[in-house]
Amino acid sequence: MAIRVYDSLTRQTRPFEPRVAGRVSIYTCGVTPYDQSHVGHARPAVVWDAIRRHLMRRGYLVTFVQNFTDIDDKLIRRAAELGRPVEDLARQFILEYDRLMEQLSVMPPDFAPQVTENIDTIVAYIQRLVDGGGAYAAEGSVYFRVKSDPEYGKLSGRKLDEMLEGVRVELEPEKEYPGDFALWKAARPGEPAWPSPWGEGRPGWHIECSAMSQRYLGDTFDMHGGGMDLLFPHHENERAQSRAYLGHEAVNLWVHNGLITRGGVKMSKSLKNGITMAQLLERYSGHVLRTYLLSVHYRKPLDFEGQHLDAWQTGLERIYRLWQDVEAAPAAGAIVAADWVESLIHFEERFLAAMDDDFNTAKAFGELFDMVTAAHRGIDAGYADLAKGLARRNLLAADQVLRFLPDRTESGDGALAEVLLTRRNQARKQKNFALADALRDTLIEAGYEVLDGPEGTRIHRLPQ
């Protein structure tokens, strides 16, 4: 029953033991709000949302922090292109991101710190690194002394000197060592800048996460998340800073999600093969996108192609149909002995066991589909009340963690639809099948599913 989690640092799946009993603290790297959000932003957000919900389901009190990098080179460049203030641009895309998260049913973080609101904390953090010898000032900037950390490279699995062979172009001659990275960048004319002991400037990219994670979560916290592409250099540098600052590890478990691919190739800025979430939401509902992101284990690459999404949506609709069938069902009464009853009764423990195993949402969905089949078997076997009651309970249990159920189901009781349905029933009784079929087509065109069954005809809409 213990939760097991894969740790990128030790490259092992380890039992999860929270630092403080009953509580879990999590920090994940958020986005730089300089452009529209794409699927690559959505995946970690949705994955961590499922992880949070599962930990909560298991009784933990979760504190979740996710930052916004609201000052950096990309943002400055983009703002200059558009002739708009950096903070203005950042505010716009932060709002858009938040709205997107809502559509994906992602809970807001407990804290969403922004770099520009934490400059003092960051400056103090850097100062202590300088005082401790882990960093040095040079020409108005401050650099981290990478060689001061004997374990530098361990997280991303590389050796420092090998890494620097040939490839790196030396842009900052004031560095002691080419691998050193900026904690504080001296201001260039026209850029946003803040005062510091080393002159006007702004934070480097990596320092914010060390400073802010520790500000909001304390000296050690349980899990640190982010995309695989952040392993190096971002998280490697972050780890080095935090170790230099604290004298020990800040992070218990490093958790990295796999990347999104398109036709098997990584989606990236430089390849310009990204899809924005806005584009996707024109074709698919937030629930379809969310669950598709959870249909594959979080550490595996995920291919985002329309044909795969369509296939997934078809499967999800089967779950929706069952939900509409059982949504109003009363709790199950007397139990009978049958395979499908066993399946329905033990569903939740199997589901939670899948989630306990390194948050295996793919397997959890497999269990869910099994449960759907078992429920239908029960219904077909003549135990509709029992099967529906159990299925309802199970769907709600799974939904607590995965969040796939439609917010509300539109029932087929629209006045016009009811009239058409009544007339079709009359036509069928009179064996006027041509008219009956025409009326059915009309209903289908209006977006309804028409389900004829032994207890009469039902119509409903699938949520979209």
Add this chain to the structure above:
RNA sequence: GGCGACGUAGCCAAGUGGUAAGGCAGGGGUCUGCAAAACCCCUAUGCCCCGGUUCGAAUCCGGGCGUCGCCUCCA
């Protein structure tokens, strides 16, 4: 070039020593006026290839082939 990950049916995808989950697509049936939905049965004697360890391997080890990623902004 260095380091790392992965290779499971037509497609997507779980499974890290005990005899291949699940989804989509496809075939056959039941039900139905017909269809849809649902249910039942079928669809990988085999998990990239070749060796090895083991009573037993998709799972461990060695070699090969292939794909992808990181080393540069990226979630």
